[in-house]
Amino acid sequence: MFEQEQEAHSFFLLLDGHVRVIKTTPDGQEVTVRYISPGELMGIAHALGRTTYPASAIAAIDCVLLAWPGHLWPKFADAFPNFGANTYKTVGSRLQDAHTRVVEMSTEQVDQRVAHALLKLVKQTGRKTDEGIMIDFPISRQDIAEMTGTTLHTVSRLLSSWEEKGLVKSRREKVTVVEPHRLLVLAEGRTGKN
Amino acid sequence: MFEQEQEAHSFFLLLDGHVRVIKTTPDGQEVTVRYISPGELMGIAHALGRTTYPASAIAAIDCVLLAWPGHLWPKFADAFPNFGANTYKTVGSRLQDAHTRVVEMSTEQVDQRVAHALLKLVKQTGRKTDEGIMIDFPISRQDIAEMTGTTLHTVSRLLSSWEEKGLVKSRREKVTVVEPHRLLVLAEGRTGKN
DNA sequence: TGAGAACTTTGCTGCAGCGCAAACAAGTTG
DNA sequence: CAACTTGTTTGCGCTGCAGCAAAGTTCTCA
Numbered sequence: 498m499f500e501q502e503q504e505a506h507s508f509f510l511l512l513d514g515h516v517r518v519i520k521t522t523p524d525g526q527e528v529t530v531r532y533i534s535p536g537e538l539m540g541i542a543h544a545l546g547r548t549t550y551p552a553s554a555i556a557a558i559d560c561v562l563l564a565w566p567g568h569l570w571p572k573f574a575d576a577f578p579n580f581g582a583n584t585y586k587t588v589g590s591r592l593q594d595a596h597t598r599v600v601e602m603s604t605e606q607v608d609q610r611v612a613h614a615l616l617k618l619v620k621q622t623g624r625k626t627d628e629g630i631m632i633d634f635p636i637s638r639q640d641i642a643e644m645t646g647t648t649l650h651t652v653s654r655l656l657s658s659w660e661e662k663g664l665v666k667s668r669r670e671k672v673t674v675v676e677p678h679r680l681l682v683l684a685e686g687r688t689g690k691n
Numbered sequence: 692m693f694e695q696e697q698e699a700h701s702f703f704l705l706l707d708g709h710v711r712v713i714k715t716t717p718d719g720q721e722v723t724v725r726y727i728s729p730g731e732l733m734g735i736a737h738a739l740g741r742t743t744y745p746a747s748a749i750a751a752i753d754c755v756l757l758a759w760p761g762h763l764w765p766k767f768a769d770a771f772p773n774f775g776a777n778t779y780k781t782v783g784s785r786l787q788d789a790h791t792r793v794v795e796m797s798t799e800q801v802d803q804r805v806a807h808a809l810l811k812l813v814k815q816t817g818r819k820t821d822e823g824i825m826i827d828f829p830i831s832r833q834d835i836a837e838m839t840g841t842t843l844h845t846v847s848r849l850l851s852s853w854e855e856k857g858l859v860k861s862r863r864e865k866v867t868v869v870e871p872h873r874l875l876v877l878a879e880g881r882t883g884k885n
Numbered sequence: 886t887g888a889g890a891a892c893t894t895t896g897c898t899g900c901a902g903c904g905c906a907a908a909c910a911a912g913t914t915g
Numbered sequence: 916c917a918a919c920t921t922g923t924t925t926g927c928g929c930t931g932c933a934g935c936a937a938a939g940t941t942c943t944c945a
Contacts, residue, residue, distance in 0.1 A: 520794050523879075528797045530790055545783025551790065585779055588786060589739025595789035596724055596745065600714050602796035603722045603840030607932070637892065646797030648933060653894060669892060669941055685717075801902065831922060845902060847924060863911060863922060 498554040505542035505550050507564045511535050514560025515622060515634040519643065520552045529643040531594065532557065534621055537587070543570040544584050558634040602646060610645040611655050612684035615665070619674050628666055629675035637670050692748040699736035699744050701758045705729050708754030709816060709828045713837065714746045723837040725788065726751065728815055731781070737764040738778050752828040796840055804839040805849050806878035809859070813868050822860055823869035831864050 499507075501521060516533040530552055533539050539562075542550050565573070574581035601610055615632075623630040638649040638656070645652070656672070659665045664680050666673040674680055693701075695715060710727040724746055727733050733756075736744050759767070768775035795804055809826075817824040832843040832850070839846070850866070853859045858874050860867040868874060 520790065522794060522798050526798045528794045530793070544779070545786065546780040547783070551787060585738070585782070586740040588779070588782055589741070592739065592782060592786045592789060593745060595786060595793060596714065598793045599724070599789060599796065600716060600722045602793065603837075604716050604720045638894095639892080643797075649893080650895085650934080651932060653892095654932095657894070667893095832924095833922080842903060843923080844904080844925085847922095848902090851924070861923095 498556060498560075499540055499550050501551065501553045502549050505540065505548055505567050507566055508538065508540045508543060508570060509565075510563045511537055511539060512561040512563060514562075515557040516560060517555045517557045517640070518552050519555065527643050528646070529640065531591070532618065532621065538584065541570075541584060541588075543567055544588060557636070557640075607645065607647045607651055608655055609684050609686070611641060611647070611652060612680050614641060614644045615672065615674060616677065616681060616684060618672075619677065623674070626673060629673045630677065631671065631673040635670035636672060641672075692750060692754075693734055693744050695745065695747040696743050699734065699742055699761050701760055702732065702734040702737060702764060703759075704757040705731055705733060706755040706757060708756075709751040710754060711749050711751045711834070712746050713749065721837050722840070723834065725785070726812065726815065732778065735764075735778060735782070737761055738782060751830070751834075801839065801841045801845055802849055803878050803880070805835060805841070805846060806874050808835060808838045809866065809868060810871065810875060810878060812866075813871065817868070820867065823867045824871065825865065825867040829864035830866060835866075 498509075498516065499505075511533050513535050515535075516539060518530045518533060518539070519527045520530055521527050533554070539554060540550060542548065545551075574584070601613060605613070618632045618636070619630050622633045624633045625631075638652040641652045642649045656665060656667050659680070660667060662679075664674070664676050664683070666675055692703075692710065693699075705727050707729050709729075710733060712724045712727060712733070713721045714724055715721050727748070733748060734744060736742065739745075768778070795807060799807070812826045812830070813824050816827045818827045819825075832846040835846045836843045850859060850861050853874075854861060856873075858868070858870050858877070860869055
């Protein structure tokens with residue numbers, strides 16, 4: 498969709514689908530920064546006073562989106578005061594999210610981080626099914642690993658063990674949370690011991 | 692100075708000194724989000740569309756600052772267009788910083804993170820001395836640990852070993868970087884092995 | 886329908902770094 | 916200057932989780 502460091506030629510509004518935003522380190526490792534859901538703006542480098550994209554965006558599933566050339570940004574912000582105001586609120590809440598991520602990465606164990614990540618995805622994109630709440634796009638163990646700073650192996654092990662306990666159900670590139678509440682307990686848990 | 696979750700009564704401009712911004716987890720662990728240097732705005736919850744502070748601020752050393760009641764925020768932004776624009780640029784760059792932190796926490800080892808943290812502090816607040824560049828306010832091992840998501844013990848061990856190698860010099864609550872370049876190599880290093 | 890690609894599971898091994906504990910500075914205060 | 920308080924160092928044991936390796940599954944495409 499667009500690439501890190503590339504000239505920020507356009508900004509987008511996602512109408513349908515899901516987009517993964519990733520950052521790549523010099524040595525090739527990828528870190529998922531966030532997932533974009535329908536209705537969200539993306540590629541808003543201009544709002545941050547940048548001329549290049551700070552990250553890459555990849556469609557997690559087929560998407561429909563509107564695109565405008567970057568140079569329209571100031572005009573938009575001018576012509577529609579609410580547009581500007583809302584954008585800044587968006588940026589603000591992304592800053593919050595990022596700080597939350599930093600705190601999680603600093604203080605939580607891998608299992609808690611993965612649990613939090615799943616809950617976040619479920620909240621953001623969950624679709625109710627008769628088995629529980631399903632994450633509404635294909636997501637691999639690798640993807641989850643890149644969100645939580647771990648390896649696909651560890652994620653696989655965690656999901657297996659949670660499936661045994663009836664917390665989640667997963668097939669290839671699909672995850673369904675069966676018992677959000679118990680998963681939340683696990684995510685918050687570990688007060689000292691456990 | 693102000694506390695997390697507290698009503699955002701004021702916003703501030705730091706004139707002199709250094710401020711540590713921290714987030715506290717429900718179970719009492721503290722994570723340092725960033726350090727504020729003279730000339731920077733702080734407590735700008737209002738710019739993010741919030742009414743409470745998202746974090747706590749503590750003077751790392753005696754400070755001089757200007758404070759305005761929060762309700763003046765919209766007036767300021769209105770009356771001085773540059774003020775508003777600049778603020779949003781600030782927020783944007785903080786978002787960048789936060790994402791960088793996330794990437795570092797996800798992909799780097801503890802020693803690299805500590806090295807990066809020291810370099811960042813040196814760049815932001817360093818003062819040249821005849822021994823190297825000194826971080827210009829009292830900073831304990833514990834503080835560094837809270838910036839990097841590790842323990843004071845590990846930080847202590849790292850600093851000791853770096854001191855042996857002549858990379859840094861440290862006394863109680865003081866750190867001087869003697870060889871920034873070699874430290875940078877260490878921070879970036881570890882391409883595969885080493 | 887069969888070969889290959891992509892994703893997942895699982896066992897085993899090793900070690901970075903945390904937790905604990907105890908001794909040791911270096912300031913600070915009466 | 917003696918008694919504290921606060922920060923630092925260092926040793927040791929343990930463990931969470933990464934790395935490696937090798938099957939096993941599911942999907943896709945010719």
